[in-house]
Amino acid sequence: MAGYSFTSVSAVPITWPLAAFTVWLIGRLLFRRGYRQGSSPPGPRPWPVIGNLNLIGPIPHQSLYELSQAYGPLMQLKFGSSSVVVTNSPDMAKEFLKTHDSKFASRPQLAAGKYTVYNFSDMTWAAYGPHWRQGRKVFLTHLFSSKRLDSYEYIRVEERTDLLKQLYDLRGNEVRIRCRLSRLNLNIMSRVVLGKKYSSDSEHLRAKPADDSVMSVEELQVMLEEIILLNGVFTIGDWVPWLARLDLEGYVKRMKNLSKKFDKFIEFVIEEHKTARATKRVEALDMTDVLLDLIDDPDLEVKWTVENVKAFTVDLLAGGTDTAATTVEWAMTELMKNPEKMKKATEELDGIIGRERWVEERDTPNLPYLDAIMKETMRLHPAATLLAPHLALEDCKIKNYDISKGTVVLINTWSMGRDPTIWESPEEFRPERFLNKDIDIKGKSFELLPFGSGRRMCPGYTLGLKMIKSSLANLVHGFNWTLPQEMKPKDLDVEEIYGLTTPRKNPLVAVVEPRLPPHLYT
């Protein structure tokens, strides 16, 4: 049977004028011709240029969504000389992530992996193979076992309590929720991964210059935001290799600068850990200790190096901080846009938890409406809209489409979440759609894949879910939130910033008032 032909779209990146012209010219010269995929003869035929994708900055999932509306569930784009296949259909996603999982379990070797995580020494950007397999095992058995995650619960509780106290002190004032959430998650991840925070806020540092912090928490937050951004950008040199040296957008320069800063920071952390280990002053085994121990492990299949320790540390800090904060900010935005849903959530909390205590992690299985809010938020605002890019390791036929080795695969979870053939009234925030429905978010229901699925699925999802659920539950339980001044719920925008994660463009600002008895906050 003859294979289908792909709809091919030529993507012409647009940047500042000179670069735009250069790239347009290259596009005209190189990508005038397309070819028919499948078993029919691949004779050249005109490449149908149907429009420009604005590919400055991160890859825009919304533009991909619009194209997919016209071109169907599987669409092939040309990014320079590389084929990129995008899907927005759960059936197709299942083919890539389950049926043919092992053939699509690699990652393209992009500049971000080379320059920000020590030449692919981490797990996220590692090519499929022994290094990645070993790293994954380290993650799942040493760092994210349920025993280890439980042993860190006290850290999550202490940091959360601290945030709730801060919010109480700010009562009656406007609060930028995301900033507080990022800091909460950064504090948790720093203590879990590095053993302590290593950073304090700048006011504290000014007051106590002798503090042993290495940098201000604001500086560390900016570094993490930068790494998330740079790991999601479209870098022309990745797709047109002979342009790589020009670094037209300046992203590679930024990656190198950022990497230097991270390296200095992590070097300091490692040295301190080594000193503590040498003098036997190790009090608690944090993740850096676990990663350092592996350097001396003779039984490992692939030699573990200090670069691996550093790159994994970056993965852990970046993976755990931004994703959860982005999701909770979106959940709070949707709840404030839909006050009747906020009311239902507080009613559930009042009924199950009561007003005399905070919500603990062990309570969350008893809060189905809260769970539905989280799922509905992840449907409309998945933290990683295109997952992380997958790479075909061999030629493969997917539902009769020929995918050649080296093709990059993007799974557009953002589109799937908004597809009217899957979800009724997809633009509406309706947590009720998940009540009494067996839709899983851990990679089994392909219409909802916030953490991906299969071999490359997020290994940190258990921790991510713990952080999201308990902070969201307590923000809703402990406080009444209102919009500033005359703002109405309908005025709240839902504009996004594209990137590896997709936060609100305009941070959510709300006025906070306590709703529980005062003694609980002090």
Ligand code: HEM
């Ligand atoms: C709300 C929380 C989180 C979300 C939504 C999320 C989402 C994702 C997604 C979509 C992927 C890519 C899956 C794919 O390529 O198919 C991923 C991969 C990954 N995530 Fe997460 N994540 C979260 C929390 C975390 C946490 C807490 C950590 C670690 C501290 C983490 C570490 C990683 C790593 C290392 C990978 C790469 C896995 C691999 O390539 O094998 N994530 N995550």
